[in-house]
Amino acid sequence: xxxxxxxxxxxxxxxxGAYFSTPLAGVFLTIFVALTGAFAxxxxxxxxxxxxxxxxxxxxxxxxxxxxxxxVGMRLWAEERKTGTIELLMTLPVSxxxxxxxxxxxxxxxxxxxxLLTLPMWLTVNYLGDPDNGxxxxxxxxxxxxxxxxxxxxxxxxALTKNQVIAFILAATVCFLLVMSGVDLVQNxxxxxxxxxxxxxxxxxxxxxxxxxxxxxxxxxxxxxLFTSVILFALFATVIxxxxxxxx
Amino acid sequence: xxxxVESTSLRKAFGPIVAVDDISLHVRxxxxxxxxxxxxxxxxxxxxxxxxxxxxxxGTSKICGIDVAKHAKAAKGQLxxxxxxxxxxxxxxxxxxxxxIAAVRGIDGKARVMSVxxxxxxxxxxxxxxxxxxxxxxxxxxxxxxxxxxLHDPPVLIMDEPTDGLDPNQKHHVRNLISEMAPQxxxxxxxxxxxxxxxxxxxxxxxxxxxxVADGTAEDLMRRAPYHGAVAVRIAQDRKDxxxxxxxxxxxxxxxxxxxxxxxxxxxxxxxxxxxxxATDVAALLREHSLPVEELFVQRGKLDDVFRQITMTEGKDx
Numbered sequence: 001x002x003x004x005x006x007x008x009x010x011x012x013x014x015x016x017g018a019y020f021s022t023p024l025a026g027v028f029l030t031i032f033v034a035l036t037g038a039f040a041x042x043x044x045x046x047x048x049x050x051x052x053x054x055x056x057x058x059x060x061x062x063x064x065x066x067x068x069x070x071x072v073g074m075r076l077w078a079e080e081r082k083t084g085t086i087e088l089l090m091t092l093p094v095s096x097x098x099x100x101x102x103x104x105x106x107x108x109x110x111x112x113x114x115x116l117l118t119l120p121m122w123l124t125v126n127y128l129g130d131p132d133n134g135x136x137x138x139x140x141x142x143x144x145x146x147x148x149x150x151x152x153x154x155x156x157x158x159a160l161t162k163n164q165v166i167a168f169i170l171a172a173t174v175c176f177l178l179v180m181s182g183v184d185l186v187q188n189x190x191x192x193x194x195x196x197x198x199x200x201x202x203x204x205x206x207x208x209x210x211x212x213x214x215x216x217x218x219x220x221x222x223x224x225x226l227f228t229s230v231i232l233f234a235l236f237a238t239v240i241x242x243x244x245x246x247x248x
Numbered sequence: 249x250x251x252x253v254e255s256t257s258l259r260k261a262f263g264p265i266v267a268v269d270d271i272s273l274h275v276r277x278x279x280x281x282x283x284x285x286x287x288x289x290x291x292x293x294x295x296x297x298x299x300x301x302x303x304x305x306x307g308t309s310k311i312c313g314i315d316v317a318k319h320a321k322a323a324k325g326q327l328x329x330x331x332x333x334x335x336x337x338x339x340x341x342x343x344x345x346x347x348x349i350a351a352v353r354g355i356d357g358k359a360r361v362m363s364v365x366x367x368x369x370x371x372x373x374x375x376x377x378x379x380x381x382x383x384x385x386x387x388x389x390x391x392x393x394x395x396x397x398x399l400h401d402p403p404v405l406i407m408d409e410p411t412d413g414l415d416p417n418q419k420h421h422v423r424n425l426i427s428e429m430a431p432q433x434x435x436x437x438x439x440x441x442x443x444x445x446x447x448x449x450x451x452x453x454x455x456x457x458x459x460x461v462a463d464g465t466a467e468d469l470m471r472r473a474p475y476h477g478a479v480a481v482r483i484a485q486d487r488k489d490x491x492x493x494x495x496x497x498x499x500x501x502x503x504x505x506x507x508x509x510x511x512x513x514x515x516x517x518x519x520x521x522x523x524x525x526x527a528t529d530v531a532a533l534l535r536e537h538s539l540p541v542e543e544l545f546v547q548r549g550k551l552d553d554v555f556r557q558i559t560m561t562e563g564k565d566x
Contacts, residue, residue, distance in 0.1 A: 003321070003354060010351035014337070021339040084335035088396070091299045091331070092352045093324040246301070 007094035011102030012109070015076075019110050028071065032114040035064055040121065052129025057121050058139045058215045062179045062208050065150050070171035072110055073154025074164045076103045077242065082162040086246050096239045104148075104155050104235055111147045115140060135217035142214030145227040146207055150175045152234030159241035178230075182206025250313065251276050252404050252434035257307035258297050260290075267293045269458040270307075275434040277403070280426065282449030282466075283438040286559050290458040291438040292332050295408050298436070299329045311404050325353065328402035330410055334393030338382035342373050342392045345381060346399060353400050367395040370425060387418040394422065398429065405429065406436045411444060423448045442551040445469075456559040472557065473549020478519045479530045482543035485512045492516065494537045500526045513542065 019025045036057060040046045044056025080086040089099055122140075125131050154171035161167050180186050182203045190199040203209070210223040251274040260268045268290040275281045285291050296302035298309045300316030300323060309316045314323040337345055346367055350360040368377055371391040376384055381392060390410065397405060410426070411419040419441075426435060426448050437449065445452045446466045454462040454469070462469060470476055483491055495504050495518050507515040520526040527546050534541050 006354055007352050010348060013351075014340075014348045017344070018337065018339055083338070084331060084333060085337055087296070087301055087331040088329075088335050091301050091324055091327065091329045092349065093321045093354075094352055095321060 004098050007098040008102040012106040015103050015106030029114050033117050036118050052125055052131040054136050061143045066175050069150040070154050070168045072107050073151050074158055074167040076155045077159040078161055078164045078167045096242050100235055100238045107151050108148050138219055139215045146211050149227045149230040152231040156234045156238045159238045178207045182209040252312050254310040255298050258304045259306040260293055260304050277434050278431050280430045280435040280449045282445040282452040285455040289455050326403055328397035328405045330393045330397045330407040332408040334390045336381050341378050343377040349396050363399055367399045371395040387414050404434050408438050461558045469554050470549050472554045475547045476549035478517050478547045479527050480517050480547055481541050482515045485514050488514050491539055
């Protein structure tokens with residue numbers, strides 16, 4: 001294995017193990033599965049829709065991620081800085097990029113596991129009717145990509161502070177803005193004082209609108225590009241933040 | 249042979265505070281450098297720059313000839329480092345932790361099993377390898393940190409206060425461990441425990457306020473002690489004047505001081521001129537004058553005194 005992959009893989013494995021070494025993992029996974037189900041059935045009206053699809057299930061993912069993804073990402077770097085293990089980690093033969101990517105991948109895999117645990121929903125809807133499984137698969141992938149984008153920002157925010165609570169709140173705020181940027185509330189506030197191009201640029205960043213497209217079965221290149229580039233950008237920002245603030 | 253650790257003109261400022269100001273350190277194979285200084289003198293900051301964790305404002309640091317800023321990964325591969333306070337991943341067990349370190353360092357398969365076992369044995373962790381690190385005592389935690397640092401048998405070993413907070417037995421063990429490994433490595437140990445310097449170090453560097461104020465062997469440092477080489481004698485009180493008179497006349501004695509007066513006995517101290525050894529002269533002199541002595545010994549001076557002397561020169565905040 002090339003040496004950069006080796007470090008990244010070792011860090012990712014350790015980090016994923018760290019999630020499962022505390023009760024947090026169980027609590028998180030339970031809450032995630034319970035809430036996605038509850039939203040789909042009670043708020044989304046899964047049965048009332050009378051359609052064999054998972055639209056009611058996926059529609060609430062952005063809102064759930066708003067709270068749950070910062071909870072997963074808040075400890076990534078804040079904890080390392082608080083306990084001082086960052087000094088240990090950064091004096092091992094790994095580059096900041098390898099460490100940042102390794103940790104991010106672990107957190108992303110953890111969210112992926114949470115998503116996998118919702119597969120009974122998919123089975124259920126197949127039992128009840130004849131859904132478009134292509135759309136559902138795309139929605140799962142879209143949901144996973146979106147979670148990754150939120151998570152990358154959570155990782156960045158976590159690198160800025162030693163305090164996990166602050167990391168959580170900041171990450172939730174950033175995620176909120178990313179979700180809401182296409183909503184009329186935000187758009188109206190922007191249109192009043194900025195040229196149209198700004199508000200449409202901000203709107204085009206909206207996770208909500210992009211994700212909705214996917215859940216309707218429309219996968220555009222721009223959506224994939226948006227999520228991927230957001231991830232890369234936020235990870236890049238994390239590397240910078242680690243480099244600048246690791247010792248403070 | 250060239251030095252394994254070469255740090256040149258390191259400087260680091262945090263805002264207006266200059267933590268480290270122009271420190272250069274060279275450590276060769278087989279040397280154990282004791283890095284001393286009061287708290288806040290810049291010891292840890294210097295070590296962080298040597299290991300490449302912190303970027304210096306100025307100056308360079310090389311490990312085995314590799315620049316830590318330019319070729320960070322290669323340089324760090326040659327380095328074992330125990331950060332201050334021995335930070336560890338609390339939720340892991342020593343075994344899983346050491347395996348993680350080995351994996352990151354690219355030690356795989358059989359070599360990994362062997363190096364982890366060797367590190368566990370060296371640091372005597374056998375009893376706790378499967379216990380979570382957070383449940384371990386301070387001594388064991390420190391040993392896990394040490395095991396991590398020596399796992400890959402690095403040519404350069406840097407330890408920030410490795411014995412801080414350990415009990416005397418544990419300190420002794422850690423010092424033995426360092427001494428055992430020393431001949432094959434270049435070692436830097438920071439400490440503010442002075443006995444440690446005498447116990448394990450071949451050389452001591454004292455820093456104060458970010459600058460090097462002394463550099464030499466423990467013996468060199470001792471020579472700077474106020475009473476280094478002085479001879480103390482204990483005599484009966486009624487002989488006091490005779491002894492003082494006899495000693496004061498001797499050519500090699502600078503002056504005679506009274507140390508203490510206990511239960512009819514008196515302790516005196518003869519201070520030599522130019523630090524020359526005078527013990528035999530003093531003994532012969534006293535015998536010549538038939539003055540009975542209860543006790544006679546050479547004072548080596550205390551490292552503590554030297555330390556205080558060189559780090560408090562600038563007074564108020566030291």
